[in-house]
Amino acid sequence: MLDAPFAKWIDEHQDELIARLKEAVEIPSVSGDASYRPHVVRMGEWLKAELEKLGAEIRSVPLGKQVLDGQELDLPPALVGSLGNDPKKKTVLVYGHYDVQPAALSDGWKHEPFQFTHDKETGRLYGRGSTDDKGPIMGWINAIQAFQETKTEIPVNLRFCFEGMEESGSEGLEELVIKEAKGEFADVDAVCISDNYWLGTTTPCLTYGLRGLSYFSVSISGPAADLHSGVFGNVVHEPMTDLFDLFSKLVTPQGKILVPGINEKVAPLTDEERKLYEDIDVTLGDFEQAIGAKVTISEDKAEVLMGRMRYPSLSIHGVEGAFSGQGGKTVIPAAVKGKFSIRLVPDLDPDEVNELVQKYLKDEFAKLGSKNTLKVEMLSGGKPWVASIDHWNFRAAKDAIETVYGKTPSYTREGGSIPITLTFAEALGKNVMLLPMGRGDDGAHSTNEKLDLSNYIEGTKTLGQYLLNVPAAAASA
Ligand SMILES: [Zn+2]
Structure with a gap:
């Protein structure tokens, strides 16, 4: 249980935090459709204003032009900025994307995808972008606001990188990160990306590899x-x-x-590494359910996981x-x-x-x-990517998950790729960690995308507690 003042504030202000996510979801920032481009731009402006309300200094960086649906368009700007500049503190860069996948009621949604729907019976927050990736971005904003409202000192300097083209190949972002590696991101000590999901529905994960x-x-x-x-x-x-x-x-x-x-x-498999896969809280049945048939190559859970991740x-x-x-x-x-x-x-x-x-x-x-x-x-x-889970960045997050959820996270690797992860790792030369907020059944990119309210609230606390844990984790490194 976490009873820090900032966590109490989060619990007591749930309605306000839900309203913030509603506002974000209801801006249909679809990056892959030229006719939605003004909404993507509006979403970036809305997000910039939210960050500025917290006292962050944010620049809206133009990324050039693209041709889409036969039209030449300005790429949605990246938001780059900072909060805090204390040379005694570690500096953490957080990344997220404010664009979304296309969605239409006719695809089989139960509710209008760009109308935020809070189903109070199931505790689910429905809407395109709820989990991918607006929920996690709101999580960072919520956590910072909770610190400020409760006069909790933020023990790290923050750097922000939010883009509006992730669902359309992150056009223009790689060049920006490489350039800012010597600029805005020069002092970054570690990177945290919240843009993937738990493997299942019950155990939080920390992700350290991508194929x-x-x-x-x-x-x-x-x-x-x-x-x-x-x-x-x-x-x-x-x-x-x-x-x-x-x-x-x-x-x-x-x-x-x-x-x-x-x-x-x-690389040959070590016993220690095999154990990591055996410890992941998922069953063969979970895979069979996701596949819709009993056709896995192996019946051994660890082998199935390694087939996908390792x-x-x-x-x-x-x-x-x-x-x-x-x-x-x-x-x-x-x-x-x-x-x-x-x-x-x-x-x-x-x-x-x-x-x-x-x-x-x-x-x-x-x-x-x-x-x-x-x-x-x-x-x-x-290229593939893999990070060291012994780094303080991962330890700070592991401790946060244990405090908030009372559970040790599963360490996972993703079978797919999030190319920007490798760009951050290579351009900055620092540890990069993926800290997901949502569950494996959230339906990102699919119909009826949702984020469970408990993931939104506890996930917000986790992001906050992770930042609070950084100094101690880094000091014991
Ligand atoms: Zn995403």
């Missing part, structure tokens, strides 16, 4: 035009047959990647140019383009993986004796 991604296309072409199999079957080398042969050599149905050199680069994976996504309609069309496609990707973990670098994949597919293709033409391309590549 990277290399995405490939494999083009095979031969005939000048599509052919009829009754006329040219068993006459020509068929591109689709070549492609399926190659695809069968990428990964086994047990998930084992067959491209030589990839598994060899993954090991690379290779997934085949689709084939362009293949016949995909109904009925039986006897076409021999003249050219096909297969798509697959590899999720990367340390120490797999996208460029090295690209070389391994290129060489392997070319060697295997040569063995087919086909006269068709092969082209392999890496369409995009992002």
Whole structure:
């Protein structure tokens, strides 16, 4: 139990804090739709004003232009700023994004997605952006306000970085972070990002790793035009047959990647590390529920978790140019383009993986004796990230979670990627931690996105308590 004055203030002012989230959710700041751009800009202005009310110094930084839906638009500005400049204190940078995914009632929402709905029976706060990522941003604002209202000294200097393009590829942000690494963020000692979720619905998490991604296309072409199999079957080398042969050599149905050199680069598992996965509060049933069927490769929970978090994976996504309609069309496609990707973990670098994949597919293709033409391309590549959980940044958050929730957090890695995490880690060279507020079933990016009121309130206290814990955690480092 946390009975610090700031926490009591939070409990006593829940209605005010809910009203703040309502205001934020009701600005439909969809970054991926040109017609919503004025709302994204308005959301940034609203957030800047909220931060300034707390005494923060905030700059609205233009990030240039983009072309969207055939129009040239100004990118929504990033909000960069600070609160506190005491050289005796540690400096913590917090990141969040004020844009959201698109949403419409017709997608299957129970309530208007941009009308905030507090369901008092279930204690759920519904609305697009409630958990991703407006709830967590409000959490920081709420915690700072609670400190100020209760005259609690904030024992760290804060730096802010809030963007309005996260759901649309964080355009322009990487350059900004690299530039501010020598400016506004020069004194940053640690970074806290609240923009992911607990693994399940009951145990808070701290996230210390993300997988990277290399995405490939494999083009095979031969005939000048599509052919009829009754006329040219068993006459020509068929591109689709070549492609399926190659695809069968990428990964086994047990998930084992067959491209030589990839598994060899993954660090061997230690007993201590295996225990981290065994301790994560999630069951095989949780996975089966999320999948909607009992089709996990392993029945061992720790193996399933490691499959998602600790090991690379290779997934085949689709084939362009293949016949995909109904009925039986006897076409021999003249050219096909297969798509697959590899999720990367340390120490797999996208460029090295690209070389391994290129060489392997070319060697295997040569063995087919086909006269068709092969082209392999890496369409995009992002590096993996992993942080040390022994750093004081993580200890301050772990202690906060234990105080607020009375539970030890699960240490998780995400199977996907949040590219800006790596940008902060590389540009600043400091420890980066992901401290999620919402639950695994919040439906971020989906219909009926929600944040549980208890996660909003206890999550706000957790963010506050984390800041309060920094000096002691850093002193004992
Ligand atoms: Zn997000």
